[in-house]
Amino acid sequence: MASRSALPSVTTRTVPQPAPNGMGNGLFATTDINPGEDVLHIKTPFVAVLDSPRLEDTCAGCFGKRQMETGNELKACTGCRVVKYCDRACQSKDWKFAHSLECPIFKKVKPMVLPNNARALLRIVLRTARNKYDSEESKVFDGLETHINEISEIQGQIDRINLTAKAVKNYSGTDVDEGTVASYAAKLDLNSFNLTTSMYDRIGLYMHPYAGLINHSCDYNSTVGFDGEELYVKAMRSIKKGEQIFISYVDTTTPYDIRRNELKERYFFDCQCTKCAIGAETLEDRFLSTPEDMTPLETAEREALELLQKATATSTEPAESIKKLEAAMHKLHETALWPLTRQPYASLRDKLIISLLTAGNFTRAFIHAAIRYLRIDPIVYDKAHPIRHIHAWSLVRLTVFISQEGFQPDPKDPVQINDFKLNFHYLIWYILAELTSTQAESCTVPSFKKLVGNQFVQVHHEFKANGLDPSKTKAVLSAEWNKLEHLVNKALEKE
Numbered sequence: 394m395a396s397r398s399a400l401p402s403v404t405t406r407t408v409p410q411p412a413p414n415g416m417g418n419g420l421f422a423t424t425d426i427n428p429g430e431d432v433l434h435i436k437t438p439f440v441a442v443l444d445s446p447r448l449e450d451t452c453a454g455c456f457g458k459r460q461m462e463t464g465n466e467l468k469a470c471t472g473c474r475v476v477k478y479c480d481r482a483c484q485s486k487d488w489k490f491a492h493s494l495e496c497p498i499f500k501k502v503k504p505m506v507l508p509n510n511a512r513a514l515l516r517i518v519l520r521t522a523r524n525k526y527d528s529e530e531s532k533v534f535d536g537l538e539t540h541i542n543e544i545s546e547i548q549g550q551i552d553r554i555n556l557t558a559k560a561v562k563n564y565s566g567t568d569v570d571e572g573t574v575a576s577y578a579a580k581l582d583l584n585s586f587n588l589t590t591s592m593y594d595r596i597g598l599y600m601h602p603y604a605g606l607i608n609h610s611c612d613y614n615s616t617v618g619f620d621g622e623e624l625y626v627k628a629m630r631s632i633k634k635g636e637q638i639f640i641s642y643v644d645t646t647t648p649y650d651i652r653r654n655e656l657k658e659r660y661f662f663d664c665q666c667t668k669c670a671i672g673a674e675t676l677e678d679r680f681l682s683t684p685e686d687m688t689p690l691e692t693a694e695r696e697a698l699e700l701l702q703k704a705t706a707t708s709t710e711p712a713e714s715i716k717k718l719e720a721a722m723h724k725l726h727e728t729a730l731w732p733l734t735r736q737p738y739a740s741l742r743d744k745l746i747i748s749l750l751t752a753g754n755f756t757r758a759f760i761h762a763a764i765r766y767l768r769i770d771p772i773v774y775d776k777a778h779p780i781r782h783i784h785a786w787s788l789v790r791l792t793v794f795i796s797q798e799g800f801q802p803d804p805k806d807p808v809q810i811n812d813f814k815l816n817f818h819y820l821i822w823y824i825l826a827e828l829t830s831t832q833a834e835s836c837t838v839p840s841f842k843k844l845v846g847n848q849f850v851q852v853h854h855e856f857k858a859n860g861l862d863p864s865k866t867k868a869v870l871s872a873e874w875n876k877l878e879h880l881v882n883k884a885l886e887k888e
């Protein structure tokens with residue numbers, strides 16, 4: 394059973410303790426925890442703010458959670474017109490939390506909109522001045538690591554922190570000295586999380602001092618997810634009482650050198666986890682075989698990364714992005730040694746799916762989502778990993794879309810989906826059945842589980858209404874699966 398901690402809104406099965414190997418403090422399990430179970434649940438953030446582009450389309454009260462349910466058009470705050478809300482309930486909750494304090498400041502600095510880290514820092518400073526934080530919560534915040542000595546050596550970062558601290562001190566009129574405000578900013582830099590939707594799309598930044606105590610391992614046992622403003626840390630593997638909780642601070646699907654450099658530069662430590670102990674021999678680094686001359690692989694990687702950079706530049710049109718991403722993937726494919734799972738190949742496909750969706754090419758997006766579902770995710774992610782479940786859901790959504798009556802695939806698609814005579818309804822049923830039956834052990838958050846569960850009930854009901862029960866037609870399902878495998882093989886041949 395999870396227990397309430399001394400901190401308000403924190404429910405956890407962990408306790409903070411000094412961690413070994415120079416990790417400072419960490420969180421340790423107080424009970425055995427099974428995959429999918431909550432390690433930590435925090436109802437209310439210490440601070441959470443939207444990224445500036447998301448201020449336009451995301452409710453600053455529920456961070457999109459109620460917005461998804463109500464479908465209401467957002468209304469701007471009549472005071473500052475910077476933040477928007479679903480309705481009075483979302484507005485009033487945020488007003489009480491901090492917006493009443495920041496609204497006049499947002500209004501004063503208009504037309505400038507403060508960047509997300511300045512808005513987060515401003516909230517911390519204003520709430521601290523009004524004693525709005527619980528004293529235990531503030532104590533944990535005060536004890537958080539800053540790495541201020543290391544940061545002071547990095548001119549760009551320390552200049553940015555000092556500048557933000559100066560501006561926030563100025564706007565807030567706080568009595569707290571500038572050095573302390575700068576130390577809050579350093580704590581934010583080191584301890585904040587990407588605030589995401591329940592589908593893992595980044596929308597802002599989030600910080601809570603208790604969650605800030607979790608250390609990193611590239612061989613992590615837990616994952617972080619958000620449901621509106623609520624944070625969930627869930628066990629991805631079985632965790633024994635007394636074991637340390639680890640999450641990943643960086644994308645651990647990247648090769649050894651890349652992820653270790655990122656950890657060193659952003660978090661100032663050399664990772665000594667079990668995966669790093671193996672070195673550059675793990676799946677993330679390996680090629681299908683290792684040639685004597687690595688030059689062709691290095692050249693392909695450099696060229697692919699250059700194309701990726703151009704494809705993701707904000708000024709690039711979706712059609713142009715698609716061309717560049719496909720060209721980059723082709724370069725890696727041409728080496729005949731680059732596994733689909735080795736980065737940047739997998740990330741290129743993720744970005745390509747998004748660009749294809751933006752451009753309205755749903756059949757090609759479907760094919761790449763199927764490749765990811767069948768050939769990449771089972772190798773790259775643990776069974777309970779939330780990203781694996783989110784990707785499966787995207788495949789369901791795409792399949793629903795292309796199975797609509799009257800939907801016509803693009804005749805220019807390199808692989809013609811109609812040639813494979815797929816029965817999309819069975820595929821949808823199968824993926825949803827799999828997602829639903831693994832819900833308890835999955836690390837996804839409650840609203841995602843609800844969405845999937847409801848969709849499965851609906852799809853199953855439709856089959857039943859037609860006198861069919863796919864769970865009793867194993868041969869039909871397996872035939873559909875073979876057709877999808879065949880389609881994926883054809884698409885990969887053309888890559």
Ligand SMILES: C[S@@+](CC[C@H](N)C(=O)[O-])C[C@H]1O[C@@H](n2cnc3c(N)ncnc32)[C@H](O)[C@@H]1O
Binds near residue numbers: 536537540605607610
């Ligand atoms: C978000 S804080 C985690 C809590 C921190 N240990 C503390 O005592 O406040 C991140 C910092 O913890 C330390 N850390 C996290 N994971 C580590 C690891 N695997 N090895 C060494 N240090 C680690 C690093 O100093 C890193 O900058």
